[in-house]
Amino acid sequence: MSAGMLPVLAVMLPVLGMVLALPLGARGAERLTLALAPLGLAVAVAIAVVVYGGSAPIRHELGHWAPPLGLAFRVDGLSAAMMVTAAVVIGATALFARGQFGTAAGEAETRRAFAFWPLLLAIWGATNLALAANDLFTFYVALELLTFAAMPMVALDGKRETLEAALRYLMFALLGSVLYLLGVALMYGAAGTLDVVVLASRAGGTYPVLLAAALMTAGLLAKTALLPLHLWLPPAHAGAPAAASAVLSALVVKGSFVILLRLWFGVLPGIPGPMAAQILAGLGAAAILLGSVAALAQERLKLLVAYSTVAQIGYLFLMFPLIASMPGTETAAKAWTGGVVQAVAHAFAKAAMFLTVGLMAARLGHDRIRDIAGAGRALPVPMITFGLAGLTLMGVPPSGGFAAKWLLLAAAIEAGQWWWALVILCGGLLTGGYVYRVLSVGLRAGEATAPTRSADGQGIALVLAIVSVLLGFLPLGAFGLVQIGRLDLGP
Amino acid sequence: MIADLLIVAAIVALALPVVLARSAFTAVALFVAYGLLLAFAWVRLDAVDVALTEAAIGAGLSGVLLLGAARRLAGGPPVEDAPPGKAQVALIGVGCAGLAVALGAVILALPDPAPSLAEPVMANIAAIEVGNPVTAVLMGFRGLDTLLEAAVLVLAVVALWALAPDAAWGAAPGWRQPPATDGPLALLARVLPPIGVVVAVHILWVGADAPGGKFQAAAILAAMWLLPWMAGIAAPPPISRAWLRIVIAAGPVAFILAGFAGSVLQGAFLAYPPGYAKAVIIAVEVVLTASIAVALALLVLGPPAEDRGA
Amino acid sequence: MSATIFGLLGAALVGIGLFGLLVRRDALLRILAFNLLGGGVFLVFGAVARRGAGAGLPADPVPQAIILTGIVVAFAATTLAVALVLRLAAAKDRG
Amino acid sequence: MTEILLGAALLVLATVAAGLVRVLRGPGVADRVMAAQLLGTGGIAVLLLLDAATGIAGLADAALTLALLAAFATVALVRGAPDDGGEPPA
Numbered sequence: 001m002s003a004g005m006l007p008v009l010a011v012m013l014p015v016l017g018m019v020l021a022l023p024l025g026a027r028g029a030e031r032l033t034l035a036l037a038p039l040g041l042a043v044a045v046a047i048a049v050v051v052y053g054g055s056a057p058i059r060h061e062l063g064h065w066a067p068p069l070g071l072a073f074r075v076d077g078l079s080a081a082m083m084v085t086a087a088v089v090i091g092a093t094a095l096f097a098r099g100q101f102g103t104a105a106g107e108a109e110t111r112r113a114f115a116f117w118p119l120l121l122a123i124w125g126a127t128n129l130a131l132a133a134n135d136l137f138t139f140y141v142a143l144e145l146l147t148f149a150a151m152p153m154v155a156l157d158g159k160r161e162t163l164e165a166a167l168r169y170l171m172f173a174l175l176g177s178v179l180y181l182l183g184v185a186l187m188y189g190a191a192g193t194l195d196v197v198v199l200a201s202r203a204g205g206t207y208p209v210l211l212a213a214a215l216m217t218a219g220l221l222a223k224t225a226l227l228p229l230h231l232w233l234p235p236a237h238a239g240a241p242a243a244a245s246a247v248l249s250a251l252v253v254k255g256s257f258v259i260l261l262r263l264w265f266g267v268l269p270g271i272p273g274p275m276a277a278q279i280l281a282g283l284g285a286a287a288i289l290l291g292s293v294a295a296l297a298q299e300r301l302k303l304l305v306a307y308s309t310v311a312q313i314g315y316l317f318l319m320f321p322l323i324a325s326m327p328g329t330e331t332a333a334k335a336w337t338g339g340v341v342q343a344v345a346h347a348f349a350k351a352a353m354f355l356t357v358g359l360m361a362a363r364l365g366h367d368r369i370r371d372i373a374g375a376g377r378a379l380p381v382p383m384i385t386f387g388l389a390g391l392t393l394m395g396v397p398p399s400g401g402f403a404a405k406w407l408l409l410a411a412a413i414e415a416g417q418w419w420w421a422l423v424i425l426c427g428g429l430l431t432g433g434y435v436y437r438v439l440s441v442g443l444r445a446g447e448a449t450a451p452t453r454s455a456d457g458q459g460i461a462l463v464l465a466i467v468s469v470l471l472g473f474l475p476l477g478a479f480g481l482v483q484i485g486r487l488d489l490g491p
Numbered sequence: 492m493i494a495d496l497l498i499v500a501a502i503v504a505l506a507l508p509v510v511l512a513r514s515a516f517t518a519v520a521l522f523v524a525y526g527l528l529l530a531f532a533w534v535r536l537d538a539v540d541v542a543l544t545e546a547a548i549g550a551g552l553s554g555v556l557l558l559g560a561a562r563r564l565a566g567g568p569p570v571e572d573a574p575p576g577k578a579q580v581a582l583i584g585v586g587c588a589g590l591a592v593a594l595g596a597v598i599l600a601l602p603d604p605a606p607s608l609a610e611p612v613m614a615n616i617a618a619i620e621v622g623n624p625v626t627a628v629l630m631g632f633r634g635l636d637t638l639l640e641a642a643v644l645v646l647a648v649v650a651l652w653a654l655a656p657d658a659a660w661g662a663a664p665g666w667r668q669p670p671a672t673d674g675p676l677a678l679l680a681r682v683l684p685p686i687g688v689v690v691a692v693h694i695l696w697v698g699a700d701a702p703g704g705k706f707q708a709a710a711i712l713a714a715m716w717l718l719p720w721m722a723g724i725a726a727p728p729p730i731s732r733a734w735l736r737i738v739i740a741a742g743p744v745a746f747i748l749a750g751f752a753g754s755v756l757q758g759a760f761l762a763y764p765p766g767y768a769k770a771v772i773i774a775v776e777v778v779l780t781a782s783i784a785v786a787l788a789l790l791v792l793g794p795p796a797e798d799r800g801a
Numbered sequence: 802m803s804a805t806i807f808g809l810l811g812a813a814l815v816g817i818g819l820f821g822l823l824v825r826r827d828a829l830l831r832i833l834a835f836n837l838l839g840g841g842v843f844l845v846f847g848a849v850a851r852r853g854a855g856a857g858l859p860a861d862p863v864p865q866a867i868i869l870t871g872i873v874v875a876f877a878a879t880t881l882a883v884a885l886v887l888r889l890a891a892a893k894d895r896g
Numbered sequence: 897m898t899e900i901l902l903g904a905a906l907l908v909l910a911t912v913a914a915g916l917v918r919v920l921r922g923p924g925v926a927d928r929v930m931a932a933q934l935l936g937t938g939g940i941a942v943l944l945l946l947d948a949a950t951g952i953a954g955l956a957d958a959a960l961t962l963a964l965l966a967a968f969a970t971v972a973l974v975r976g977a978p979d980d981g982g983e984p985p986a
Contacts, residue, residue, distance in 0.1 A: 008760045012747055019645050019743045023736040062635050063753065063761040069611045069863075071635050109731070111660040115653035122646050129639065137867055141639045144874050148646045151881065152653035160892045163654075167828065167885050174835055174878055175822060181871065182815065182842045186597060188864055189849035192606025202606075208597045494906055495803050499810045501913050506814055506837050508920060510821030515829045520928040522833050523969060524919045527935045529840055530962065531909075532810070534946065535803050536847045537859035539954035541868050543961050548876050550936075551965030553836070555972040557829070560883045564829055564890055574826050583823045591816025598808040598848060607853030607861040614856075624862035625869065633866060640870040647877035654884050656891070676971060687964050694957055702954030706873055711961060714968040721971050783873075790880040793887065859952075 004060030014125030021118035027103040029117035037091035057485035067195035076485025079131035097243035122149035136194040153244040165235035176222035183216030223256035227287035238302040242358020250347035266487035277324035284317025292430035301367035338407030345400030348468035349392040355461035373446025388465035390435030400471025526550035539702035547710035620769035622700030655794035665792035680722035687715035709783035742782025808848030814841030901949035912938035936966030
């Protein structure tokens with residue numbers, strides 16, 4: 001078997017599982033998902049090993065048709081790192097979700113159980129597709145898969161507020177898709193291809209290309225929920241069941257973000273001017289500051305965590321001006337690694353946080369922050385999990401978040417753009433504020449009790465939080481993986 | 492040229508009032524007419540495959556879906572937020588007009604001669620062994636996209652059913668239709684489907700070498716399958732039926748298996764064995780057509796609804 | 802010539818659809834506006850395809866194939882949006 | 897001959913466009929529905945005339961599809977229109 005089969009398996013196993021889930025029914029789909037999780041993780045790890053070992057991206061031309069006529073998978077270091085992340089998060093979520101969405105033998109299929117497993121597999125397959133694909137229209141298909149899977153996840157509880165949140169999300173997402181597709185049409189009209197690598201050599205800075213890039217960027221920002229297009233995110237992510245929120249925050253918003261990276265640094269290296277990159281990072285900075293302040297002001301734990309996602313997404317956009325202003329330099333490499341590690345570390349930390357907050361809400365019967373006093377005694381493991389994940393979000397050493405923010409900070413100072421460094425520091429303080437607020441109330445003596453004593457799932461969330469911290473202990477050389485096959489350095 | 496301008500004027504004349512309409516029902520009636528005219532635009536653009544799809548899906552299935560929704564919401568459509576103020580509307584209007592103008596300017600500025608993949612498609616079409624270049628792209632050169640789109644439709648059915656109220660889970664999809672009426676409607680619903688099925692098979696079959704194919708055939712089949720239910724002379728199967736779910740999944744599964752067969756036999760996913768490409772493609776298309784038809788029909792019907800038992 | 806005319810029509814429909822999507826508050830009208838917007842995008846793509854005529858074909862088949870799948874997916878999106886709106890209306894009726 | 901057929905197609909198209917006035921102005925839903933049906937019928941005619949005039953492959957099939965789906969849409973309209981045939985309450 002050639003290495004080219006690996007990305008095909010990474011995409012097709014979850015997609016096949018999603019399709020088969022329908023005839024298998026809820027119980028069969030649950031078992032299939034739990035069987036596919038280790039298999040998919042093995043594939044993702046194999047991909048990472050091959051990419052790292054060969055120091056080159058994996059390419060696979062589908063049907064032997066080379067771009068621009070055909071489609072090719074291209075898995076670089078960024079894709080490999082994110083695929084491993086996705087496999088771990090999906091696997092952990094699947095294990096966690098057995099409690100909530102499991103179907104015992106002989107039990108009748110429920111709507112929630114029927115829907116959850118194929119939706120989870122669809123998010124996995126779509127994420128891997130966004131990571132493996134190298135064609136602007138295949139990206140569109142991945143975006144649609146993500147939307148169609150994420151929307152019902154939001155509405156899974158069937159309550160009126162969650163239905164409203166789902167409708168709002170769907171409207172944002174559909175508008176984002178259609179703007180993106182309009183950009184794809186113009187791009188094809190200008191260059192006659194949609195392959196990212198071929199486009200890099202063909203798409204000049206002509207007006208059609210620039211308008212296409214602007215439309216696609218706007219569409220992707222709406223899907224990534226960058227401020228001011230974030231309005232749909234907090235109600236959607238806070239209203240979904242915990243297991244759903246975990247993958248929505250950890251993976252779904254990253255899918256559109258990775259496509260944005262491909263567009264800016266793959267299709268158009270150097271074409272969107274430094275000014276555009278500054279604006280993007282400016283929005284990111286606003287997201288960090290306003291999102292964190294909003295998180296501080298929340299009364300409810302799940303909303304706090306959702307606003308924290310708005311803020312943490314902001315960090316991802318700080319890499320744009322740093323790479324755009326210093327193309328091909330060490331600084332750009334640092335910013336790239338910092339951004340990607342932020343995406344990975346946030347995925348682990350936020351999945352852990354949503355799972356743990358969901359557990360706390362389920363055990364305490366509410367998620368009002370001011371009433372969780374005593375939770376530290378009643379629910380020690382979830383509180384520790386929240387704290388550890390909080391370390392990564394703050395960027396306290398040693399943690400994955402620290403590595404990410406340190407790299408971005410260093411790159412900002414090297415690039416002479418000290419104002420981003422300031423934003424990173426302020427963001428860290430504000431994050432510390434809202435994490436501390438939860439911990440300080442929770443660790444206070446109080447009457448919060450957890451009547452049910454099942455330990456289901458708290459270990460899974462803890463493991464995810466520990467992984468997010470342990471990323472900070474990786475030797476710097478390991479981060480070299482995400483440098484492999486960087487498109488802004490040429491195909 | 493004159494015909495083009497006539498079509499354009501008519502489409503704009505329909506699109507504007509859709510957006511400005513006071514009642515949803517009026518807007519939907521206008522929208523159906525708009526869909527029909529759009530099919531002409533596609534004929535004028537020499538995209539007969541697309542015209543067929545637009546006629547079947549844009550005007551047919553969408554029309555039925557939206558008319559049903561408009562009727563059900565007639566009592567009072569859900570209003571989300573406060574309407575925007577006059578100044579805001581004006582600002583949005585200027586912005587949208589600006590975008591349209593910029594888009595128009597950019598379309599005029601597209602490179603001439605236009606870059607195109609028509610030549611490589613025709614140079615390699617022999618290897619796909621079908622005569623219709625659009626089918627060659629769909630099933631051959633960009634087969635991955637088509638495969639994944641088929642999976643998107645399965646996902647859409649799952650997503651739709653996930654929106655059912657818990658009380659209605661497992662029941663038949665859709666809202667209760669008014670009781671059956673004898674007379675012209677019931678007659679039509681009995682006479683038309685057999686003809687439609689023949690037409691659909693024809694469109695699928697010619698699709699290999701002429702405009703047509705699985706999407707168009709599936710849309711017609713879906714419409715024919717829906718007719719007796721809409722006329723109230725038959726009821727759709729409950730969503731818990733095993734055969735229903737198997738048919739929906741069969742198409743994408745067959746496509747994926749064909750893809751993996753290519754991996755094993757030819758060394759690349761979705762590579763077809765020389766000499767058998769057309770046979771494989773047609774086999775996959777037949778199964779896909781059935782899956783897509785069922786999926787489209789179920790999407791039009793909607794999730795099981797609570798008022799069914801009432 | 803047709804390509805340019807219908808391309809410009811596509812641009813106009815994008816403007817009209819986007820306006821409706823942003824200004825109207827009725828959910829069903831928003832869904833219709835989204836479909837107008839989508840139709841405009843497909844027409845722009847269709848104009849691009851028509852311009853790419855060559856090798857004996859009246860239009861470039863690659864964008865045409867993309868439009869076909871795009872129409873089917875846009876339809877699926879419409880059905881989901883409609884189902885959500887109807888479900889929400891039913892939930893509101895019950896209070 | 898081709899010119900005559902194309903001219904006929906144009907004429908039918910113009911008739912259809914005239915029918916649009918009813919779609920747009922109503923006043924009743926029934927008027928709009930009937931006019932939309934005229935669009936369907938006229939559309940079939942235009943497609944068939946174009947087929948005879950230009951011989952572009954697939955136009956006859958498009959007409960066939962339109963005929964089926966127009967009948968389908970009619971059923972939806974008949975089942976879906978508000979009973980009074982007038983404007984539903986806004």
